[in-house]
Amino acid sequence: MRGGDARKLTVVLRKADGDEVEIVDSGGAAFKAMLVVESGRVRARLTEALAPPAVEALQIVLAQAIPKASKMDYVVEKATELGVARIIPVLTERTAGTFARAGKTERWRRLARSAAQQCGRRDVPEIDEASTWDEFCAQLATFDRTLIPWELAEPVPLRDRLPGLLAGVRSAAIAIGPEGGFSHAEVERGTDSGAVTISLGRRILRTETAGLVVCGILRYATGDL
Ligand code: SAH
Numbered sequence: 001m002r003g004g005d006a007r008k009l010t011v012v013l014r015k016a017d018g019d020e021v022e023i024v025d026s027g028g029a030a031f032k033a034m035l036v037v038e039s040g041r042v043r044a045r046l047t048e049a050l051a052p053p054a055v056e057a058l059q060i061v062l063a064q065a066i067p068k069a070s071k072m073d074y075v076v077e078k079a080t081e082l083g084v085a086r087i088i089p090v091l092t093e094r095t096a097g098t099f100a101r102a103g104k105t106e107r108w109r110r111l112a113r114s115a116a117q118q119c120g121r122r123d124v125p126e127i128d129e130a131s132t133w134d135e136f137c138a139q140l141a142t143f144d145r146t147l148i149p150w151e152l153a154e155p156v157p158l159r160d161r162l163p164g165l166l167a168g169v170r171s172a173a174i175a176i177g178p179e180g181g182f183s184h185a186e187v188e189r190g191t192d193s194g195a196v197t198i199s200l201g202r203r204i205l206r207t208e209t210a211g212l213v214v215c216g217i218l219r220y221a222t223g224d225l
Pocket of ligand 1: 148149150151152153175176177178179180181182198199200201202203204205206207210
């Protein structure tokens with residue numbers, strides 16, 4: 001390594017010749033390695049292959065209606081920290097107009113990669129190209145369970161509902177609406193396709209908060225946290 005990566009290791013992380021580090025390749029395989037630092041150039045000598053990571057009890061897919069400004073950056077970073085397997089940016093009735101710029105998906109993929117590195121996660125969440133709500137609903141059969149947090153859902157505490165909703169479930173998608181919320185027609189389309197609406201309590205959470213809260217709750221409920 002030279003340049004940015006080498007600088008990050010030696011200057012930012014203060015790693016020196018002979019230090020032991022853990023290296024993860026693009027396929028998620030991890031190794032112990034010893035650093036060899038010579039005149040601005042850093043090499044890593046692999047010393048040991050590490051066991052594959054434990055499989056998560058629940059695979060979480062976050063379908064996030066693309067929020068305004070840079071809020072999606074925040075969602076990508078935090079969802080990565082919470083171990084989400086895949087993020088689907090979704091265009092909904094009340095968001096479609098705000099997503100015009102090209103290159104966003106690449107930016108989110110880069111952010112996911114660096115967030116995964118930073119939190120010691122071996123794999124990097126997959127980030128889809130943006131889907132419409134209908135395209136997302138057409139995939140619901142591929143998840144064991146899809147939850148749509150909806151502020152108008154019956155206010156039953158999640159603590160009481162989750163055991164039933166998660167029984168035998170290995171993969172769950174969470175669909176979060178934009179700042180303006182889902183339309184009734186969208187929620188109906190989702191439930192017609194097999195999704196279940198849930199309430200997140202009396203307070204309205206911001207779009208960038210709601211998905212992260214549900215991810216945290218699901219991780220806790222499945223013993224991963
Ligand atoms: N504009 C809407 C709120 C949208 S909040 C309103 O004021 O009524 C953005 C998204 O977060 C929602 O679409 C929903 O998916 C989720 N959300 C926020 N608070 C929620 C709550 N109390 N219960 C269920 N879902 C919630």
